Amino acid sequence: MTPSDDSARPRPRPRTGAAVAALSLGTLLNPLNSSMIAVALVPLQHDFEVGVTAVTWVITSFYLASAAGQPLMGRLGDRFGPRRLFLFGMLVVVLACVLTPFSGSLAAVCVGRVALAVGTATAFPSAIALLRPLAATSGVGTPRLLGRIQIANTSGAAIGPVLGGALITFLGWQSIFWVNVPLALIAFAGVWFFAPRTAEKQERTPLARTLAESDIPGILLFVATLTSLLIFLLDLHPQPLWWLLPVCAVAAVLFVWRELRTAHPFLDLRLLAANRRLMLVYLSFAIFNVVYYSAFFGLPQYLQTHGGYSAGVAGLLMFPLAAVTIVVTPLAARAIESVGLRPTLIAGAVALVVGAALLAVAAATTAPWVVLLLTAALGIPYCVVSIGMNQALYSAARPEDSGVAAGIFQTSRYVGAIVATTVLGLLFSGGATGSSWLAAVAVATALAVVHLALLVFVRPGRTRPQGASEPAAG
Incomplete structure (x- = not known):
């Protein structure tokens, strides 16, 4: 050498x-x-x-x-x-x-x-x-x-x-x-x-080709649709801005028209229409993120305004919600390999219903050990459902559509987070009180039940053989 x-x-x-x-x-x-x-x-x-x-x-x-x-x-x-x-x-x-x-x-x-x-x-x-x-x-x-x-x-x-x-x-x-x-x-x-x-x-x-293929008009119409709807919802009190509803409707219609006509859509609506399983994966994942981010953004506000905790302590109490995922994610991956994707997803969805419902305990007490247990309990379904939905995406999408499918998957995550913050803004408009927290928990739990019901219709199929390309990151 x-x-x-x-x-x-x-x-x-x-x-x-x-x-x-x-x-x-x-x-x-x-x-x-x-x-x-x-x-x-x-x-x-x-x-x-x-x-x-x-x-x-x-x-x-x-x-x-x-x-x-x-x-x-x-x-x-x-x-x-x-x-x-x-x-x-x-x-x-x-x-x-x-x-x-x-x-x-x-x-x-x-x-x-x-x-x-x-x-x-x-x-x-x-x-x-x-x-x-x-x-x-x-x-x-x-x-x-x-x-x-x-x-x-x-x-x-x-x-x-x-x-x-x-x-x-x-x-x-x-x-x-x-x-x-x-x-x-x-x-x-x-x-x-x-x-x-x-x-x-x-x-x-x-x-010029890059910009054309980026579908900037579609992106702008997508943002205009969501923004006008969110402003309307967040400004319901004291006087609704009714003129935003036709603006939202027009932007939505133009968005659909644009996405169906362009060769490189921001959101491939034809792909969704042609693949029912994939559409249900996106819908389930979006609803899951509404539940998750309702807790992730709502609980710190509630702990600080109602429980009297400082921002630093509230952050420490939230740590198990995300940190548990580091430990449980490998176990969830093994569960998918051993018992299959569908049983793992349903088990995670059941745990999500239980975890969301348990958050109601915080209306009675915000003792530190109670909050730590509640956030840890919600962290378990977060990682199980997250990795399961990634695999469901991989199984439902055609190989030639994997890039577009992964992009829409990320968008469904962001939409879920946006809906969660909007719901919290409406429910906490009068303050993060015990009653408003219970209302937020009720909405989250109901959506967790809907998420579980949707998974009955999602048929992700078997996991792909070992050595196949990795599922899209999420």
Whole structure:
């Protein structure tokens, strides 16, 4: 072996490890900022002297931008290269998180959250696109590299409430923006120095074609439909804005018309119409996320306003809801392999009904040990149903539609989160009291029952043989 060969072989592995670590850190930022905000809503209410319905836009704006941004960023990555897109996204995150803490209004904070969502939306599609050249240069399998990125997503959601609560307690709500700055800069540096540049040298799609295939009119109509509906629902009191209903209806009709006519739709409605099982997977997953995010965003508000806990303590009490997923997810994967997908999904759905109903106990007592048990109990169905629905998507979608199917799957997650925050904004409009919490629990439990009933009609089939391509990340 020549000296040059000897020096060339060990280099790719440390470089690959550093590149994957940087990509994982960037990917972590979206779920981290999704979950950190859960304990910041009450402080934001107090600082800007706004109600619950107004402060929910801090969450909703982030999810609207994420739902629209993920598919668009993926296509822009094809045009400009995933490495360049990732670096650009991290700079957007830094700029947004440096400026937003100095906002003088809640509207400005929402604008900052939109910019943060757009910046973090570049990370996941860029990371997925860079996995292939990383695997080729290192000899490490793509599934193993993808697994590391998926762990980062789970960890980001898990540590969000705890980290956010600690930061807000000692430094104020502004710190949940500032903390992104060093993280984004580290991710930027890691990708700048260690990620392969080969993907940037490939033949690029013309910009005009990229924009045409991104279906920007469809994205704008989708956002207009959801935004007009949400504003109408959140402003029911004291006087409904009735003119928004025809605006919503027109935007919805134009959206459907656009998606049925364009060759590259944002949401492939023909795909949904032709695949009933896939449509039921999306519907079930969206309803599941309404239940989950109702607890994830509603409980911290209730603990702070009704239970008298600080943001830091509320964050610690929320930790089991997400942290349990790290332990139970491998067990759920084994259960799918051993007993099958359908029994595992139904068991998770039953546990979701039980977990949602148990949240009513918090109306009687918010003792710390009780809240810890309640959040842990809800964390179990979260990971079981999440991994099960990912596999159901994989089984229901045709191989040639896997990319589009995975994109719509992510959109259904965001829609579920948006609906959850809207419901909470309506129910908590008079304050997060014991009675309003019971109402939120009743809605969540009823939807959990609907989710269980829908799974009776979902026929995901058998899991694919070992060695088949991995299901879409979720």
